[in-house]
Amino acid sequence: MKLLEGKTVLVTGASTGIGRAAAIGAAQHGADVAINYANSDGPAASCVAEIEALGQRAIAVKGDVADPQTAQDFVTRAVDAFGKVDVMVSNAGICPFHAFLDMPVDVVERTFKVNLHGAYFMVQAAAQQMVKQGHGGSIVAVSSISALVGGEFQTHYTPTKAGVHSLMQSTAIALGKHGIRCNSVLPGTILTEINKDDLADVEKRTYMERRTPLGRLGAPEDLAGPIVFLASDMAAYVTGAALLVDGGMYVNLQ
Numbered sequence: 034m035k036l037l038e039g040k041t042v043l044v045t046g047a048s049t050g051i052g053r054a055a056a057i058g059a060a061q062h063g064a065d066v067a068i069n070y071a072n073s074d075g076p077a078a079s080c081v082a083e084i085e086a087l088g089q090r091a092i093a094v095k096g097d098v099a100d101p102q103t104a105q106d107f108v109t110r111a112v113d114a115f116g117k118v119d120v121m122v123s124n125a126g127i128c129p130f131h132a133f134l135d136m137p138v139d140v141v142e143r144t145f146k147v148n149l150h151g152a153y154f155m156v157q158a159a160a161q162q163m164v165k166q167g168h169g170g171s172i173v174a175v176s177s178i179s180a181l182v183g184g185e186f187q188t189h190y191t192p193t194k195a196g197v198h199s200l201m202q203s204t205a206i207a208l209g210k211h212g213i214r215c216n217s218v219l220p221g222t223i224l225t226e227i228n229k230d231d232l233a234d235v236e237k238r239t240y241m242e243r244r245t246p247l248g249r250l251g252a253p254e255d256l257a258g259p260i261v262f263l264a265s266d267m268a269a270y271v272t273g274a275a276l277l278v279d280g281g282m283y284v285n286l287q
């Protein structure tokens with residue numbers, strides 16, 4: 034069964050990792066997909082090609098989510114291409130691991146701007162378009178298990194993920210009257226570019242694996258199903274929710 038037939042899905046930071054898996058997953062479920070990406074054109078072009086090979090339409094729009102204008106441009110380009118916006122997956126993020134006591138100001142500000150301001154303006158731009166269309170919609174934000182727990186080298190990062198989680202709770206209230214649902218996914222440790230260097234530390238990686246009841250770290254594709262579900266009408270009565278997708282890591286204290 035295709036859960037997103039006829040829908041237009043927008044995904045930020047979608048040329049790699051979880052965003053890419055979400056974009057491909059949406060296309061596998063019948064959606065046309067607009068992807069936002071930040072840097073190199075090659076991975077974005079290959080994501081578009083992969084979606085087109087599935088028989089769906091796709092566009093890639095370059096832009097830094099930290100700039101509020103990027104959100105307006107992304108939505109405008111998607112509407113020009115596909116006529117509407119049904120789903121926004123706000124996924125783009127960075128996690129430059131760094132100790133707390135000597136954390137550079139620019140690293141803090143950049144992390145806040147990309148992860149939290151970026152999500153805020155993307156969600157707002159998508160919601161403005163959905164309200165104009167008048168037939169509701171679904172917003173899924175990629176928060177993190179780190180919204181609920183801390184990280185020694187993530188003091189600038191975990192507050193942004195708590196912020197994204199909180200944003201979905203407040204927008205669920207603000208947008209419910211328009212039939213727009215807002216939910217977050219909270220991934221555990223997923224093997225992507227964002228943590229490649231961090232998990233090169235074998236001791237740390239082994240600890241994270243042992244902490245995961247399902248016995249392995251996640252793959253980006255592990256997020257595709259939960260995101261597609263929350264985006265779809267299968268989740269028609271789900272809003273303001275946060276779905277842990279962590280192999281059980283969060284509940285595994287002892």
Ligand SMILES: NC(=O)C1=CN([C@@H]2O[C@H](COP(=O)(O)OP(=O)(O)OC[C@H]3O[C@@H](n4cnc5c(N)ncnc54)[C@H](O)[C@@H]3O)[C@@H](O)[C@H]2O)C=CC1
Nearest residue numbers: 046049050051071097098124125126177220222223225227
């Ligand atoms: N990998 C993990 O263990 C976890 C990741 N997450 C979150 O998942 C999201 C995706 O990350 P991953 O797929 O893991 O890593 P990733 O590095 O593969 O993906 C992040 C994407 O965001 C894009 N991006 C970064 N800054 C951007 C900007 N200013 N404008 C537009 N795009 C930008 C990157 O180019 C990249 O494609 C992030 O928000 C991250 O915080 C959450 C929990 C766990």
Ligand SMILES: C[C@H](O)[C@@H]1OC(=O)[C@H](O)[C@@H]1O
Nearest residue numbers: 128177178179221227228
């Ligand atoms: C990038 C980290 O490995 C990853 O990001 C998160 O949000 C998770 O909690 C992991 O720490």
